[in-house]
Amino acid sequence: MSDGKPRTLFDKIWAAHVVETLPDGTVLLYIDLHLTHEVTTPQAFDGLRLAGRKIRRPDLTLGVIDHNIATDASRYTGIVDDESRLQVETLERNAAEFGMPLIPLLDKRQGIVHVIGPELGRSLPGMTIVCGDSHTSTHGAMGALAFGIGTSEVEHVLATQTLLQKPARNMQVLVEGNLAIGCSGKDITLAIIGKIGTAGGTGHVIEYCGDTIRALDMSGRMTVSNMAIEGGARAGLIAPDETTFDYIRGRPMAPKGEALERAIAYWRSLPTDPGAHYDKIVKLNAHEIAPQVTWGTSPEDVLPITGIVPNPEEAANEARRAQLRRMVEYMGLTPGQRLTDLKIDVAFIGSCTNSRIEDIRAAAAIAKGRRVAEGVRAMVVPGSGLVKAQAEEEGLDRILREAGFEWREAGCSMCLGMNPDKLTPGQRSASTSNRNFEGRQGPGGRTHLLSPAMAAAAAIAGHLADVRDYQPTGSL
């Protein structure tokens, strides 16, 4: 299979999934796992129906409902919004008609598609994983080649279990050193995007390497890889290691016993060979990363929390000056203003970036014994029913509720403004999600991206705040 040339993790997974190479170099790539949700599939199933096609491998396909549902108790009495209900019912009908496994809305395993894949042990190292959602890059933390696709490609995978692809280039992001106090995977991934820009990874798959990444737990790794797309890369990758294998052991849909040992033996062969070639290398020192927060309307417009709003007139060229002027205006900022002086209306802890149990623990640790500031709406939305149940078992929901946070049902919630959880025009949010685009959390909404601990600190302070000033008041 290999001519002995050192290969990257990406090269190995890619080579293991080539079904056929077409004359022009396009590859027919086999897909091991296809995750689906209600928003990007209805038109794909319509296409199958029109052409009289079936799902080739329903057993390698898994559906879940996450994007457009409410995260309050209304889901138990039926979806209120007509269009949302139709979209959810369409997925249920398509799943039944085409034999696709689907986690029902009221099942305890329901949750955000990128949370449940790893959590159930369905996303595994060495796999190719796709989903009609750009944050599929999350699963790259498992050591899987995972990327977002459009609806036409969803239809293509349903029908053929393959995709037509051209190989990506290899990019290494090397993060070394100890992570500073108050920092997490979120601060690392924001700092990386700040450094490479939102198009820095275009055409590449990013492999995150270095001892800082190795020291992260799986949750932190997923947060890092989740935002690879915000750096322009379709996929992020982290080499599987003992942390990965320990995470997988015992998960309900993961291989077990001898099958698992055989799988682990294979997974150990996947990490990048010494001397393998990367087309692009970027290095960061972890100890130089301070808690990060975005100030503008692109994830690359990020600063340490100690920073000030930039002056657009100091930008290098007119195109950038115009862009920054627009951002400052949209975000309702004044150049020179301290970020910690920005009052917030909403704190949102959730999304496929930061809604796992570790994220909720981080928020609860800051919230414990404190109160959400007057006038701030603070919400915590667990990534899945299982995360919610575990948090309740640990008493985290009680700590958060006592501090004044809303404790909600699992879903995508306020990350994307397509369900009832939305900002109103002019509202400012401290959000653990992944995109601060204009209108992303609701028309006219102003989003500042940050970590769960930073979001909790902002909720308590009533303004963007330095989490290092809000250290835990006791153990959880």
Add this chain to the structure above:
Amino acid sequence: MQAFTTLTGIAAPLPRANVDTDQIIPARFLKSIARTGFGRNLFANFRYNADGSEQPDFVLNQEPYRKAELLIAFENFGCGSSREHAPWALLDFGIRCVIAPDFADIFHNNSFKNGLLPIRLPREICEKLMDDAKLGGNARLTVDLERNVVVRPSGEEIPFAIDPFRRHCLLNGLDDIGQTMQHTSSIDSYEEKQRQAQPWLHAAENSL
């Protein structure tokens, strides 16, 4: 898929970088289960005021750009989500070609699958085309995919590069799935081989 051969039409100037998919079609409009009808909400946050009235400053609310068939923009067009509703909204509005210095990968891919042609040209050329586009109805641009050129109103021809396979599919309006289905026996034998080498990928416990 509608074939794309040549197109002559009005080009709308959108002199912005990082035009993201939430700008192209905000998520609250993604609830439709159809492929059509998204054009009304193309760039909705720019086109409409909160009360639903039109925002007259936005280019697509101005004549002759209400009938634009091309769009000229700057770097990293289509960044953000994987929603194919972005090319669907552009097409449903009537735009069949976007010209920019570069595109985000998923948007770029999605466009070809729907007969929307994304053309990459250097920034300085995009600036010239932006100036052409600002001239309005008297300055139509032509995109000739058979000859791989963009023709400016002055008659100047600007060549562009495009992946040959994607060009072939666009020119002929070909559907990928039908082509891939011709390789079914290769997929069968790949699966058999993988089942031996990595049996855990095909095991029964994978199912719900």
